[in-house]
Amino acid sequence: MNAPSHLHAHLKGDAQFRHQRADRSLAILAWAVGLTLLFAGVEVAAGFWSNSLALISDAGHMVTDAASLALALFAQLIAKRPPSSRYSFGFGRAEALAAFVNGLVMLAVVGWIVFEAVHRFAAPQTVQGGTVAVVALIGLVVNILVAWILSKDRDSMNTRAALVHVLGDMLGSVAALAAGVVIYFTGWMQIDPLLSMFVSLLLLKATFGILRESGHHLMEGVPGHINYEQVGSDLEGVDGVASVHDLHVWDMSPGEPALIGHVEVHELARWPATLKAIRAMLLDRHGIDHVTLQAEVAGRQGRPE
Numbered sequence: 001m002n003a004p005s006h007l008h009a010h011l012k013g014d015a016q017f018r019h020q021r022a023d024r025s026l027a028i029l030a031w032a033v034g035l036t037l038l039f040a041g042v043e044v045a046a047g048f049w050s051n052s053l054a055l056i057s058d059a060g061h062m063v064t065d066a067a068s069l070a071l072a073l074f075a076q077l078i079a080k081r082p083p084s085s086r087y088s089f090g091f092g093r094a095e096a097l098a099a100f101v102n103g104l105v106m107l108a109v110v111g112w113i114v115f116e117a118v119h120r121f122a123a124p125q126t127v128q129g130g131t132v133a134v135v136a137l138i139g140l141v142v143n144i145l146v147a148w149i150l151s152k153d154r155d156s157m158n159t160r161a162a163l164v165h166v167l168g169d170m171l172g173s174v175a176a177l178a179a180g181v182v183i184y185f186t187g188w189m190q191i192d193p194l195l196s197m198f199v200s201l202l203l204l205k206a207t208f209g210i211l212r213e214s215g216h217h218l219m220e221g222v223p224g225h226i227n228y229e230q231v232g233s234d235l236e237g238v239d240g241v242a243s244v245h246d247l248h249v250w251d252m253s254p255g256e257p258a259l260i261g262h263v264e265v266h267e268l269a270r271w272p273a274t275l276k277a278i279r280a281m282l283l284d285r286h287g288i289d290h291v292t293l294q295a296e297v298a299g300r301q302g303r304p305e
Helices: 028-052 054-078 095-122 131-149 157-186 191-218 228-236 267-284
Strands: 241-253 256-265 291-298
Touching: 028 054, 028 131, 028 256, 054 095, 054 157, 054 191, 054 241, 054 256, 095 191, 131 157, 157 191, 191 228, 228 256, 267 291
Parallel strands: 256 291
Antiparallel strands: 241 256
């Protein structure tokens, strides 16, 4: 249910954050998601058919990349929805929620790959090296193609982040290709679980990064590029401000910081001018545009314990 439009309206002097985003990069992300998921499925099937754990682990890495691309696409689609009477901040936080769930799922995938790799060290299994090499080579080409597609959009933060994941996945394809070549020419089967564990470590690093970032966002942590103590100090340095308390800084949606707090002022009559100076300072020094502050006359309020 949508709330009356005037409740979410931004008037002159308000923040520019609109609680919903314009259509950006949807076609580029959709192509990247489709190509990555399609070949991830091919790699999974080829991995089980050729009995290659390295190929399956590389497929897992590609699924992670596809998930990051899909999350970016999903976030841009759902963020276009206007705020409602139940979700007055809009739907930007859905990206972090989906990313956190995806991270938990990928932890389980990594655990299975490592468990299987340890088992194969003790009891090596026959792997069709030629099939692994061919499929991994095609996978490398697909990764290069997806990276080229994503590189066409340099304005979207989500797309740039997804590009980093795809570039990292190229290393996984190289590892699977190397395993296939070594097995084909030497018959050394242990290279398959060895390189699969190497790719799993890459996957684990990326997964922990996703969990850490999304968890911090869901817990409404202070954005990483903002120094909380410095914000408080800068607020108290504005002319007319006596002190600041009950200060909170968080991301309403990724890349959209917000601030609320109580400001004690010497003269309440000067508050409009003081607030204007505060807004200008926060935007210029800290990139904070969405600001909600309650003015209080210094000395009239009970001091926080």
